[in-house]
Amino acid sequence: MTMKIVFQKTSGLTDKPTHYCPGCTHGVIHRLVAEVLEEMGVLEDTVGVASVGCSVLSYEYFNCDMTQAAHGRAPAVATGVKRVLPDRMVFTYQGDGDLASIGISEVIHAAARGENITVIFVNNAIYGMTGGQMAPTSLIGQKTATTPYGRDVSVHGSPIKVCEMISVLDGAAYIERVSTHDVPHIQKAKKAIRRAFETQKRGGGFSMVEILSTCPTNWGLDPAESLEWVRDNMVPVYPLGVYKNKATGNL
Amino acid sequence: MGKVLMKGNEVIAESAVHAGCKYFFGYPITPQSELVAYMARRLPEVGGLFLQAESEVAAINMVYGAASAGVRVMTSSSSPGFSLKQEGISYLAGAQLPAVIVNIARGGPGLGNIQPAQSDYFQVTKGGGHGDYHTPVLAPASLQEIVDLTKDAFDIADRYRTPVILLGDGMLGQMMEPVEFTEGTEIRKFAKPWATTGTLGDGPPRTITSLELDAESLEKRNWDLQQKFAVMKANEIRYETYLTEDADYIMVAFGTVARITMNAVNKAREAGVKVGLIRPISLWPFPEKPFLETRDRVKGYISVEMSAGQMVEDVRLVVEGHAQVDFFGRTGGIVPTQDEIFEKIMMAAGGVTV
Known part of the structure; x- marks a missing residue:
């Protein structure tokens, strides 16, 4: 009897077991990015740029050439790579502390330049690696290690909505926010990632997919509750959808 | 090519072009701004790329990216801006990436002024950023010497996989002297099998990083760096x-x-x-x-x-x-x-x- 292979692990990921906490959606997002790169047949032409935070070791998991950047600087590093190697696929993989706080300048200017790179922006509304401190994307009222009484607008300001901000820049070509809280949304997230990389492939300019993600460990919730928390609390603050798609005239 | 009268900042830029540097990421600051402007005009003529970054921090990280892609790359600044590059220089040293960074130093501390100074000596010779590292520092005294030392800086950077500092002061950057560039001198090529250029199907993926979470691995990496510094001490002293x-x-x-x-x-x-x-x-x-x-x-x-x-x-x-x-x-x-x-x-x- 011959067996037919109906499913196998993507070649876009290495065999190294990830260090992510149970219930964290980094693993899902890694797989989506890796599957897209594999399906597009560009793994060997890709250079990824890892950031600082929980995904700092992403260079051990993506099965392509990887460079590790300083905190927040991944879009600048990716700019250097892409300007030298314009025909390669170049992507950054960044969390919300890295991208929306210390690295907000680099991502804005990369977008403004229309840098032909793809930014995978994982937003879980908290600093995970350092132990659950407030991020610029933490929700109003959210309790974190540095907002033990909850995020207070009068003290900490309001969450930064990165897609809304970036999409007004002329250089931004494809900007979409997606979520990972259930299977249909994960499937949508993969399509968004694919469209972002396709934008880069045709030289369309700056593309970014913001992916709402979980942090069960620092939220103090179990994995199932965390997915519900994304759906019930994050999605209303961070509306899902395509914020910009130059190719379809969605400006 | 005979002698030409040029400004120090421009000589550094032209010397870099002669050394095969085709990528430059810069940010304006007095008294080195002529270097940036010269590169903006000159690099497109040789098929290279000049990019004005949004900050010194971004510029040095663009250098990190370009260096990781395997090319000769330079950035330049003056003291306050050079301080901003220190994080990136530490990462370049840790990840063992070659690059040349110019500091046309001015008075400090803080914003200081725009007059010439040598008060960044500690910063450039003792590491400057965090961690156990040194960067080779070359200090030309004349514009003609800039021509030779800029070429040496790129060769040292590639040979040892290290950032190299070219240190001048505002006077050197601003003054004019006749200089002669030797045409047709061979640009040394160094193999860079470590560069992350996309595997293109040739071998397993490569990683460039300065991160070693395991203490014993990081200690080994540090002793390897020290060993490299010892070789530099044996070979690269100039006086x-x-x-x-x-x-x-x-x-x-x-x-x-x-x-x-x-x-x-x-x-x-x-x-x-x-x-x-x-x-x-x-x-x-x-x-x-x-x-x-x-x-x-x-x-x-x-x-x-x-x-x-x-x-x-x-x-x-x-x-x-x-x-x-x-x-x-x-x-x-x-x-x-x-x-x-x-x-x-x-x-x-x-x-x-x-």
Whole structure:
């Protein structure tokens, strides 16, 4: 009897077991990015740029050439790579502390330049690696290690909505926010990632997919509750959808 | 090609082009801005790329990206902007990426001013950023010397996979002198199998990182770096001596200050004082040999600097109390004059002022 292979692990990921906490959606997002790169047949032409935070070791998991950047600087590093190697696929993989706080300048200017790179922006509304401190994307009222009484607008300001901000820049070509809280949304997230990389492939300019993600460990919730928390609390603050798609005239 | 009259900042830029540097990421700051503007005009002519970054921080990280893609790349700044690049320089050193970073230093601390200074000596020679590392530092004293040392800087960077600092001061950057570029000199090619260019199906994926979470692995990486620094110390020391053979007193100065000091040495010789000059060209690795050879027979050394006294500490370290080590400096952007250095020599030589 011959067996037919109906499913196998993507070649876009290495065999190294990830260090992510149970219930964290980094693993899902890694797989989506890796599957897209594999399906597009560009793994060997890709250079990824890892950031600082929980995904700092992403260079051990993506099965392509990887460079590790300083905190927040991944879009600048990716700019250097892409300007030298314009025909390669170049992507950054960044969390919300890295991208929306210390690295907000680099991502804005990369977008403004229309840098032909793809930014995978994982937003879980908290600093995970350092132990659950407030991020610029933490929700109003959210309790974190540095907002033990909850995020207070009068003290900490309001969450930064990165897609809304970036999409007004002329250089931004494809900007979409997606979520990972259930299977249909994960499937949508993969399509968004694919469209972002396709934008880069045709030289369309700056593309970014913001992916709402979980942090069960620092939220103090179990994995199932965390997915519900994304759906019930994050999605209303961070509306899902395509914020910009130059190719379809969605400006 | 004959001699051309150029500004120091432009000579650095053109020398980099001659050294095969086609990528430059910059940010304006006085007194190095001509270098950035020259590259913006020049690099497209040679099929290269100039990009003005949004900050010095972004510029040095673009350099990191370009270096990881395997090309010769440069950025430049002046003291306050150079401080901003230090994080990136530490990462370049940790990830072992080659790049050339220019510092056309100005008065500090803080915003300081835009006059020439050498007060970034500690910063460039002692590592500057976090962690156990050094970067080779080359300090030209003339515009013609910039041509040679810029080429050397790129070769050292590639040979050892290290960031290299080219240190001048605002005077060197702003002054004009005739220089000659040798056409057709061969650009040394270094194989870079470590570069992350996309595997293109040729071998397994590569990683460039300065992260080693395992303590024993990071210690090993550090000892490997130290081993590399030891090889640099053996091979990359550059200095010049002037009238030191019979000298009772030896002046120590680098960069533009060495030229002023040399004039003061000549004047003191005319006045009958046996005085010489050691001019470190590589500030790190610091040239110890000319001191070890002379410290038991001279009466003293005088370090002359545009700072409150920084290189003098390295002079004391190598002289180890075998002779007197004295210091003369001006700071805040003041350039010491030949006459005040001459007076310092005459006082040391017998308490006589002229």
